[in-house]
Amino acid sequence: MSAQAPAPDTTTSGAHRKVRLRRGSSDRAAAALLLTGTVLAILWANSPWGWTYEAFWETDLDIGLGDWQFHATLHDVVNDMLMTFFFFVVGLEVKREFTIGELTDRSRAIVPIVAAVAGLVVPALLFVVIALPTDEVHAWGIVISTDTAFLLGALAIIGPRFPARLRTFLLTLAVVDDVGALLAIGMFYNSGLDPMPLAFAAVLMVLIALVRFLRAGRGLAYAVLGVALWGAIATAGIHPTLAGVAVALLIPVFPPRRIEVERTAELTRAFRESPNAQYAAAVNRSLRESLSINDRLQAEWGPYVAFLVLPIFALANAGVHLDAETLGAAFTSPLTWAIIAGLVVGKFVGITGATAIVVASGLGKLAPGLRMPRIAGGAALSGIGFTISLFIVGIAITDAETQDFARVGVLTASVISFLLGWAVFVIADRVWPPEPVGKKLVRPFDPERDHYRGRIDAPYQIVEYGDFECPFCSRATGSIDAVLEHFGDDVLWIWRHLPLESVHPHAKLAAQAYEAAALQGRFLDMSRALFEHQDALEPDDLCRYAKDLGLDVDRFLADLRSPAVVRRVEDDQIDAELMDLHSTPTFFVGGKRHIGPWDSRSLIRGLEASVRAAPAAETAPDVAPGAATGGAGAH
Structure with missing residues (x-):
C-alpha cells in the first residue's frame, strides 16, 4: 500500500x-x-x-x-x-x-x-x-x-x-x-486437395462449433471430433x-466471469461448512465455468x-x-x-x-x-x-x-x-541509457485519453495512480479534495488505475466500472460511490451504483467487461509496471514521482516546489493543439 x-x-x-x-x-x-x-x-x-x-x-x-x-x-x-x-x-x-x-x-x-x-x-x-x-x-x-x-x-x-x-x-x-x-x-x-474429405472436414468443423452448446461432455466431444477432423484433413491433402x-x-x-468466481467462493464456503459430493461437484463446475x-x-x-x-x-x-x-x-x-x-x-x-x-x-x-x-x-x-x-x-x-x-x-x-x-x-x-525506474512519468498527460479535474493549462499538475479498494488512496482520505480546494483552477488532477489484485480482489472490476461510467460522462460520481463503499464492490453493488447515478444500466453492463474498457485499465497497469510501481496511492507532481507523505500539506508543498524548479515556459502542462481548457474530464 x-x-x-x-x-x-x-x-x-x-x-x-x-x-x-x-x-x-x-x-x-x-x-x-x-x-x-x-x-x-x-x-x-x-x-x-x-x-x-x-x-x-x-x-x-x-x-x-x-x-x-x-x-x-x-x-x-x-x-x-x-x-x-x-x-x-x-x-x-x-x-x-x-x-x-x-x-x-x-x-x-x-x-x-x-x-x-x-x-x-x-x-x-x-x-x-x-x-x-x-x-x-x-x-x-x-x-x-x-x-x-x-x-x-x-x-x-x-x-x-x-x-x-x-x-x-x-x-x-x-x-x-x-x-x-x-x-x-x-x-x-499441401499435396493436392481431395474434395470429398474436404467437404467432410467442413461438416466436422460445423459440429465442433456447435459443441459449445452442450451442457456436458464438451471436452470428450472436442477430442473425438478433433481426431476425426485430423484424419479428414490429412486425407484431403492438407x-x-x-x-x-x-x-x-x-x-x-x-x-x-466474475459472477462465477463469486459463486465459487460461496459454494466453497458451503462445502467447508458441510462437505459432500454434491457441493464438491458444484465447486468444480463453477470453477470451470468462470x-x-x-x-x-x-x-x-x-x-x-x-x-x-x-x-x-x-x-x-x-x-x-x-x-x-x-x-x-x-x-x-x-x-x-x-x-x-x-x-x-x-x-x-x-x-x-x-x-x-x-x-x-x-x-x-x-x-x-x-x-x-x-x-x-x-x-x-x-x-x-x-x-x-x-x-x-x-x-x-x-x-x-x-x-x-x-x-x-x-x-x-x-x-x-x-x-x-x-x-x-x-x-x-x-x-540511450534507460532512466531510473519510476522517477519520471512515463506517459505525459493526454486530455483526449486521461480522466482529470481542473483546466488542462493549469500551472500545477498532479497524477495519481490509485486503487478503489485501497483505504489510503486520496479520494478516500480527502487529501486531493484539500489540494483542489487550495489551488482552485490552478491545479490539474489526473487519475490512473493501479489495481493491486493480489491484495484487493475487487479493485480491477471497480476500475472497469469507473471506465464504464466514464463512457456515459459520470466517472467522478462513480469514483465517489466506489470510495464511499469500498467494502461493497461486488458486481451487483456496481450495478446499483450505476442505477443510482442514473446511468443506462444495460449499456453500463455491456461496457463493464468490454475489451476496450479492460484494455484501458490494463494500459495503466502496464505503465505502472514499466515504472516499477507497487503501492497505492503513487503520485507524480509536475511529471516527477512524489516521494514522502501524501497528506494535503505535503502535496501542496510538492506542487509549489515543482513550479519553482521548472522554467516559466514549462510550467503549463503539454497538451494536444486545439484542446479545450477547463472541464471535468476528457470524456
Whole structure:
C-alpha cells in the first residue's frame, strides 16, 4: 500500500516480482529445453553411431483394426501428430488475441501487425531473389516464421531493462507471424486437395462449433471430433497439423466471469461448512465455468507443448550432419545463404523498417516507453526461426542432402540473430541509457485519453495512480479534495488505475466500472460511490451504483467487461509496471514521482516546489493543439 503500511506493500511488491520472475524463468526454461533437444540431435547425428539417428526416426509404426490399417514412421508421429498440439496451442492464442486480446484494438495493434506482415514478406522476397539459381525457390516458407519460444527465451536471457512493453509488442507480432505461417502451410504446402474429405472436414468443423452448446461432455466431444477432423484433413491433402488450428479457432473465448468466481467462493464456503459430493461437484463446475475453455486449455496444454512436444520435435528434426564436407557444401549453396539472409536480414529490415514507417506516418504509435532501438533489438531476435522453419524444411524439400543444407541455414541464422539481438540491446542501452525506474512519468498527460479535474493549462499538475479498494488512496482520505480546494483552477488532477489484485480482489472490476461510467460522462460520481463503499464492490453493488447515478444500466453492463474498457485499465497497469510501481496511492507532481507523505500539506508543498524548479515556459502542462481548457474530464 504505502510507506505507512509496509506489510501490504511488501506483499504486493513481492507478488509482482514473483510473477515477472516466473514468466522469465518459464521462457528461459522452455528455450533451454528446445536448445538441449537441438544440441542432442546434432551430437547424435554426428556421433560414431550417427547412422542410428535416421534409422530410429524412420522406424515403422503399423496399427491395424480389421481391414483398417495405419502406417507411419516415428518421424511422422512427431511432425504430423505431436506438432498438431503445438499448432493447437498457437491457434488458441491467436483466437484469444483477436477476440479479447491485443489485436482487438486497431490503434494498439496496427504497428506490430504491419511489422509482422513486413517480417513475413521481406524475408520471403529476399529468399526468392537469392535462391533463384536453385530448384528450391518454392521453399520460401522456411524464412517467414519466428520461433516464439526461442524469441521469448532469448529476451529473458539477454534481460534488457524494462522489457514489459517490448515483450507485449513481440508477442503481438508473433501471433500475426504465426497466422501468416499457418496460412502459408495450408495454401502452398499441401499435396493436392481431395474434395470429398474436404467437404467432410467442413461438416466436422460445423459440429465442433456447435459443441459449445452442450451442457456436458464438451471436452470428450472436442477430442473425438478433433481426431476425426485430423484424419479428414490429412486425407484431403492438407497437412494434418492444421486440424489443431481449426479446432482452436472454433473454441469459444471470453473474459473471466466474475459472477462465477463469486459463486465459487460461496459454494466453497458451503462445502467447508458441510462437505459432500454434491457441493464438491458444484465447486468444480463453477470453477470451470468462470474461465473460458480457451484459457483452460492454454494453461493445461501449454506446458506440455513447451517442455515436451517442442524438445522432441527438435530432437527429431535438428539432426543435421555437420561434417566438413556437408558444411563446405552448405555454405557454398545459394539455398543456405538465402535462408540466412531471409531470417537475419529480412526479419530485421522488414520489422524495423515497417515500424519506423508506420510511426513516422502517424498511422500508429509505439507504446509508452518503447523506443526504436528496442524494436530493432526485438526485430533482430525475430530472425530465430527454428520450429516452423525446420517443420517447413521437412515438407517443402524432399532431397535429404538439400534438407541438410536448409537445416544448416536455419541453425546458423538462429545463432546469428541471437548474437545480433544481444549486441543491439547492449549498444542501445549504452547510447540511450534507460532512466531510473519510476522517477519520471512515463506517459505525459493526454486530455483526449486521461480522466482529470481542473483546466488542462493549469500551472500545477498532479497524477495519481490509485486503487478503489485501497483505504489510503486520496479520494478516500480527502487529501486531493484539500489540494483542489487550495489551488482552485490552478491545479490539474489526473487519475490512473493501479489495481493491486493480489491484495484487493475487487479493485480491477471497480476500475472497469469507473471506465464504464466514464463512457456515459459520470466517472467522478462513480469514483465517489466506489470510495464511499469500498467494502461493497461486488458486481451487483456496481450495478446499483450505476442505477443510482442514473446511468443506462444495460449499456453500463455491456461496457463493464468490454475489451476496450479492460484494455484501458490494463494500459495503466502496464505503465505502472514499466515504472516499477507497487503501492497505492503513487503520485507524480509536475511529471516527477512524489516521494514522502501524501497528506494535503505535503502535496501542496510538492506542487509549489515543482513550479519553482521548472522554467516559466514549462510550467503549463503539454497538451494536444486545439484542446479545450477547463472541464471535468476528457470524456
